Amino acid sequence: MGAPARAIPHASSRAAVLDVIRAAGTISRVGLIQATGFTGATISTVVRKLIEDGLVVETGRAESTGGKPRVLLQLNQSSRYAVGVHLDHSGIAYVLTDLGGSVVARMTRAGAGTDDPPAVVERMAAEVATLIEGVGVDEERVLGIGLVSPGPLTPAAGMGPAPPIMRHWEDFPLDQEVRRATGLPVVLGNDATAAALGEYWSGAVSGSSTFAAVYVCTGIGSGILINGIPYHGSSGNAGEIGHICLDPDGPECWCGARGCTEVLAGPAAVVARARADTAVARAAGLDEAGGRGHSSVAADFAAVARAARRGEPGARAIVDRAARYLAVATRTLANVLDLDRVVLTGQSLAVAGSMYLPVVREELDRAFFSRATHPVAVQISTSAATAPAIGAATMVLQSELVPLQPGTRIPGDTRPERAAPRPVGT
Amino acid sequence: MGAPARAIPHASSRAAVLDVIRAAGTISRVGLIQATGFTGATISTVVRKLIEDGLVVETGRAESTGGKPRVLLQLNQSSRYAVGVHLDHSGIAYVLTDLGGSVVARMTRAGAGTDDPPAVVERMAAEVATLIEGVGVDEERVLGIGLVSPGPLTPAAGMGPAPPIMRHWEDFPLDQEVRRATGLPVVLGNDATAAALGEYWSGAVSGSSTFAAVYVCTGIGSGILINGIPYHGSSGNAGEIGHICLDPDGPECWCGARGCTEVLAGPAAVVARARADTAVARAAGLDEAGGRGHSSVAADFAAVARAARRGEPGARAIVDRAARYLAVATRTLANVLDLDRVVLTGQSLAVAGSMYLPVVREELDRAFFSRATHPVAVQISTSAATAPAIGAATMVLQSELVPLQPGTRIPGDTRPERAAPRPVGT
Known part of the structure; x- marks a missing residue:
């Protein structure tokens, strides 16, 4: 019995419900109960809050096997957006996705190469602004930027130690600088993990x-x-x-x-x-x-x-x-x-x-x-060139839509503003 | 969004709450809310059911920083028991643990060697009976047997393909035969994973x-x-x-x-x-x-x-x-x-x-x-010889205490009686 109590290794019920709605396309509250194993009361509470926040909308009714028809729920796709940036030596890829992870804009620009990190950050900020303005999305609706690059990541921020080819990025405070330059929250991640997320969200x-x-x-x-x-x-x-x-x-x-x-x-x-x-x-x-x-x-x-x-x-x-x-x-x-x-x-x-x-x-x-x-x-992969950027954007969607409870732990999360996990007390 | 809805990759709230209580030793309902991130209503419901089932008891009150003192909860350790068996060519280790995973009896017997599997199963059944009778535990309170052996495991049952030294166990219906011989539910597992569980539960x-x-x-x-x-x-x-x-x-x-x-x-x-x-x-x-x-x-x-x-x-x-x-x-x-x-x-x-x-x-x-x-x-390890058997017993505790919801998926679960995950419908 010496092991200490620990945080529950899963996201909140809100994030779980949202993800099931996203993945299902449309689904009823009863369908959510079946899919998640949560109680009817929990589903009811979570769904009401998601509708209040504008993230989910009711959309028509499904045929029922008996009793009254069931109201169907779906994501309000255009209620939120996320920017995904894949920063590499050989190229920088950008995508803008809606709440469902669908790409609404994409572009590719020159890689970081041997340029100084501050210069690359200024360029990225301008390119992100171009991306968002290009499709006329209100910046208020942009949740943040997912920025992925070659690992490893350090707990504090940025790449460090970096692979040889990006050695000059080592210990550069990437998240802080991009946040400052763009005014948007930044979530850092590993490019390979983002690629996996991109493949998953694209249904591959x-x-x-x-x-x-x-x-x-x-x-x-x-x-x-x-x-x-x-x-x-x-x-x-x-x-x-x-x-x-x-x-x-x-x-x-x-x-x-x-x-x-x-x-x-x-x-x-x-x-x-x-x-x-x-x-x-x-x-x-x-x-x-x-x-x-x-x-x-x-x-x-x-x-x-x-x-x-x-x-x-x-x-x-x-x-x-x-x-x-x-x-x-x-x-x-x-x-x-x-x-x-x-x-x-x-x-x-x-x-x-x-x-x-x-x-x-x-x-x-x-x-x-x-x-x-x-x-x-x-x-x-059928989307090898953009999968990491798409995954980077979904990191923002997942990160921002999960109202983290104290004690909930996201391994690898590098954002300094998150409260430390609380020890379990009585 | 082509990806289908999928099961939530975590155990039920009941199992999560029980595990936090186990790990904490004693904890209040407020502590459970903080540790799990669940709502007060969920904690209240789950705890009430755990008390009804005799798995958790209320035990005194903690000092509070204000308001009324908080009731503390703890596992009712002697309400349930589990048998852990580590079957190997070179030895068979047995433990009996209480609900908290504490070992209340242990013994080691000759290994499977080159004996025929049916003979080894009969011997194991007799040795399990000896283990349980030795400490006078009512068999009604024994949840089942966790039986671990060298992998790989096949989805159906038992070892197969087996390592060369246990080749004659290949395709032997180990779980069915042990269940028949002992009358107890059987959960099969990999010895190395069980060893990890044993180290974890022993607080190492x-x-x-x-x-x-x-x-x-x-x-x-x-x-x-x-x-x-x-x-x-x-x-x-x-x-x-x-x-x-x-x-x-x-x-x-x-x-x-x-x-x-x-x-x-x-x-x-x-x-x-x-x-x-x-x-x-x-x-x-x-x-x-x-x-x-x-x-x-x-x-x-x-x-x-x-x-x-x-x-x-x-x-x-x-x-x-x-x-x-x-x-x-x-x-x-x-x-x-x-x-x-x-x-x-x-x-x-x-x-x-x-x-x-x-x-x-x-x-x-x-x-x-x-x-x-x-x-x-x-x-x-300080308990290298018994860690797999202890882990095997905790598999039973975890398995039996989690009332699986339809759609909840336990990768590697080999029990045939579990209902298949339901597809998400509306």
Whole structure:
């Protein structure tokens, strides 16, 4: 009995009800009782408040099997909006979604590159304003900005430590600065987790209880959803598939360990191997791109992947080797988490996914447990370029719509204004 | 919004309230409101029903900061009991716990060995009866038997496919047969997950939000608890750290893949390496044990570990190498799940844990993410031999005390009598 009382590991009944309404499209109060297991009294109270707040509307009546017809509820889609921003070295993607997570505007701009963080923040603020004004949405209705970037995240704010390519962002107070520049609340998150959320909200993974988005952009990561809820881990850095060890004696990774998936098979490793082979470098046009000084790891990786797809044997061998490593890491992820679905996503897999898919499938078939107990479905994302930004926007929707109780804990939540969990007293 | 509505991924309010009362020891209704975030009306209703069912009692009053003193609630510990059974090749451990998870009786008997499953089941039924009668508990108050064994578990029942050493248990209808032989409800589970539950309920990991028990007995596994709730995955087989790939070109594992932690560093691999070295085999006394025909992998591993602890250099080298592999796999587990605590447990680590601990600590220090964002605490279990059986009993407590709502889903739940989750209708 030594274990202390702890916070309940789920969102409030209000958020749960709202999410069921969102997912169902339209649903009656009786349907909500069945779906949530809450009492009629709880559903009645929660729904009344959601209607008062303008988030839910009543819409017609359903046929009933007996008794009076049931009033149907649905989200008031245009009552609130959220901005999603996916900040990466190679590009910045923006979306504006309504309360239901539907994208009402999107745009892509130049990446952070080597620019100074303050300059990038000012540019992002201007681009967010353009996004919102472009569709004529009242800024009062914009709940905030979800801003996702390569991890890991520190509890305080921002990236830090950052991957090498974004090292100059380390310890930059990203959330504070974006909040100041835009005047909007900011929720920070990991790009890979946001990608998983984006896939989920776009309906690509329906029916999955335990799903991971394997995300390759500039680096390698993964986002994990359990019954649609992001799994964050104790510090918001879960799913670091890029730092699964595939060779204890392998080359040193920027993270300090050896033989990580990313150092063996990340886009930067693929590009380095391609550059080291004159024929491959020429076939992929790497020298020219490098010479112009405008290349990014993701762009160079895409060039190698295209050369591989064209049948350049050296490029194909390099990509196949990387795919095999990623596939083995994905198998480890699937075994540890007992996944039922994997989506290959991110900018780099949008280009190379067709070459990775069969290798990942084959490797998962080696996974005794999945084969013997249940299949693991593998698919390529159909929205790899925008999934992280969409997920970032849904983080705002989820965050702002959940009136957090004292003691409710969101692992990985980085907002400083949240009250600390209270110890349980009498 | 193509994603379908889904079940709420948390237990009922009743189970949540009961768990907070259990963990707090004593707590007022106001304390419950603060701890759970539920409304006063919900707490009032749930507590009244718990008292009616005899599970909770009122006990005195707390000092209040104002207004009238608050009535304190606590579990009625002796109102219900649960049996926990840990079935392994090398031993069968039994515990009887009260409603609070406190052990009121325990015993250990010979392992399943190579005996026929039906004979082992009959023996287990007799031993369970002895356990219950020994402390004079009315069998009416025994909720059921939690029975845990090496995974993986299939959705239907029992082990299947089983590890090589328990291959003859494959597809044996374990739960049905134990239920028939004992007359008690049976909940099956994975031994490693049960070990994690046992550590949690015994208070060894208080303050941890994301914790794994790295479990080495005959094989290698891990159990994962997130805020005290077991993480099962989509089929109840999460945490298979024994099948994390550490070398894509390594030796073939019984699971069908290559280079798994278990084939590289499991107790059977350690024993095989020791047997292959005449000096080590002699120092560990392996020949004698093998010659008597009564050895088990766990017993042989313990013999090698004791030789290593005595300073036999060959044995020490073999154990250190195995410890390094397990440490790397633990680092992968910690990175993927973003753990804040690891407990080394299981019969084999009860013997060898002091040699494994520094190696695991050192390897986790290489984990950039954990080092940079938060520490990962590592400790050796103080109840390695009984943790799985205690966890098995708590599975019964949790299972039986949660009146499952339609649509509430317990991943990995193998009981056939549970109604299938209902689709959300209107």
